[in-house]
Amino acid sequence: MNSRNRPVEIIVYPGFNAFRYSFYVHALRALFSDRSICFSAKEFPPFKSHSLPVIVRWPAGEVNIYVSAGDGPGYDLPALEWCDVYAKRTLMNEQIPQQFVSKIIPMGPHFGIRTWGIFDTLRMALRNYLAQDHHEMKFKDHLWYYLKQYLYRLPEEEFKPGQSRDNFVFYASTLYPSHPGYNQFRVAFIEACRATEGIQFEGGLIRTDNFRVPEYEHITITKYYPVAEWIQKEKESALGFWAPGDQGAMTLKMGEFLALGKAIIAVPIRQEQLPSPLVHGEHVHFVDGSLEEMKAAVHLLTTDHAYRQKLERNARKYYEEWVAPAQAMRRFIREGCQRVGIACGEI
DSSP: OOGGGSOOEEEEOTTSOHHHHHHHHHHHHHHSOGGGEEEOSTTSOOOOTTOEEEEEEETTEEEEEEEEOOSSSOOOHHHHHHOSEEEESSOOGGGSOGGGGGGEEEOOOOOOOOOSOHHHHHHHHHHHHHTOSSOSSOHHHHHHHHHHHHHSOOOGGGOSOOOOOTTEEEEEEEOOTTOHHHHHHHHHHHHHHHHSTTOEEEEEEEOBTTBOOGGGGGGEEOOOOOHHHHHHHHHHSSOEEEOOOGGGOOOHHHHHHHHTTOOEEEOOOOGGGSSSOOOBTTTBEEOOSOHHHHHHHHHHHHHOHHHHHHHHHHHHHHIIIIISHHHHHHHHHHHHHHHHTOOOOOO
16 A cells, blocks of 8 residues: 555654755655654654654554764764664764664765745744754754755755766865865865866865865865756766765765766765665776876766766666665665564555
8 A cells, every 4th residue: 555545644853954854854755645744742852953753653553763864973872762763874883882783774875855845944944843842953043954955955856867068077075174084085086187188177175264275275166056056067067976074974965976877986985874885887986085096087987988877877776776765764664664573564
């Protein structure tokens, strides 16, 4: 039976960060009718805003899901006690509390999505603020996250492959103050693109007022790209590049590139952060991060059209099977059903 017609109740903790968790709220709305989804704090412990706790309730039982999209590798121990499934973004095997290992699964790549129009954004912001039994955030901050979800995100349907250009590469990235090694990967990729004959490169490192690196000034940019322009340029780019984010987190770029069906150059990924392995030569092209390997990879992917198209097809296929919002939430729910021993049927 289709989940939209089943007697199911979805209870969402209303104190979540709407800008960070819109991907998974959208997933719930894709799987279940809005009438089945309730935002209420009454059945939850007092969680923090850096999570999305969800109860999925059927007549046969219920599943408690805790989605943690924070950058850090640490865990919320009360949440681990409460939940049946803990979907973790920055999953590192050595950081897993072993007594809870069976509950912890990789969240996988994701990215920001606009899930409500402007009227519903304002309505849900007010409604969910009033539904909280305690307020970790001031209302102006809570409201701003909802508005950012609308202003700086696009609907899921905008994240589809476009026509890439053989000689054009667009890449822009922030710098990470605490991770000079991750910054150097980004610098090496940009310099490799700029050094490759025939490549028109656009982008660079995005300057922030509180963190600048003088030696990177030659590849630092101040231009602001509206989100629609940013995604359009990513669609046109011959390839994408991925490196870890703050504290080793899976950055949003991986989810975006997979959705857009890009040929991705990437430094090694912690495979435990993925719902299914990303394979070199099938889904992505891995490099060690050196300038020499970056140059070779950029040249290969911009000249070997068959190889690039293979990576593009398989990236989009991986997205459809493992990363798309509904697929990700479906995986969380099924893992929970299996753990508590109830049949969740076809979701």
